[in-house]
Amino acid sequence: MIIYKTFQFDSAHYLPHVPKGHKCGKMHGHTYMLKIFISGTPELNAGWVLDYKDLKEGINPIINLLDHNTLNEIPGLENPTSENLCIWLWNIIKPIFPGLIKIELNETPTSGVIYEG
Numbered sequence: 001m002i003i004y005k006t007f008q009f010d011s012a013h014y015l016p017h018v019p020k021g022h023k024c025g026k027m028h029g030h031t032y033m034l035k036i037f038i039s040g041t042p043e044l045n046a047g048w049v050l051d052y053k054d055l056k057e058g059i060n061p062i063i064n065l066l067d068h069n070t071l072n073e074i075p076g077l078e079n080p081t082s083e084n085l086c087i088w089l090w091n092i093i094k095p096i097f098p099g100l101i102k103i104e105l106n107e108t109p110t111s112g113v114i115y116e117g
């Protein structure tokens with residue numbers, strides 16, 4: 001069974017490697033939507049794979065690193081495309097939640113990435 005939880009954060013960024021004149025080369029911001037998917041078998045007694053609360057408490061410190069910050073200033077996010085941000089998130093979250101199987105990240109309501117490790 002797969003459970004998921006959605007998180008939201010607001011960050012500024014620019015993309016340093018886009019061609020000259022590309023709008024994403026300028027500093028701008030997004031309200032990112034992040035969905036974390038965890039796979040597991042529901043525990044017999046509890047009846048859940050993982051308490052959503054525990055998932056929230058594990059992920060929130062990571063969200064706090066990103067929220068209202070400039071992504072380019074965070075080590076490992078010097079080129080903060082959605083793709084690179086997903087890989088960065090995966091590398092931090094997987095050791096905390098080994099059941100992680102998928103990350104879905106929306107940079108805008110119409111653009112996003114799905115990463116499965």
Ligand SMILES: Nc1nc2c(c(=O)[nH]1)N=C([C@H](O)[C@H](O)COP(=O)(O)OP(=O)(O)OP(=O)(O)O)CN2
Binds near residue numbers: 080
């Ligand atoms: N594959 C990727 N392409 C782009 C990324 C990215 O991370 N991966 N990022 C950007 C920019 O950050 C840009 O801010 C978002 O691009 P875009 O979806 O084009 O934004 P719009 O607001 O113009 O979206 P519309 O819904 O089409 O108006 C660019 N590309």
Ligand SMILES: [Zn+2]
Binds near residue numbers: 028
């Ligand atoms: Zn952008």
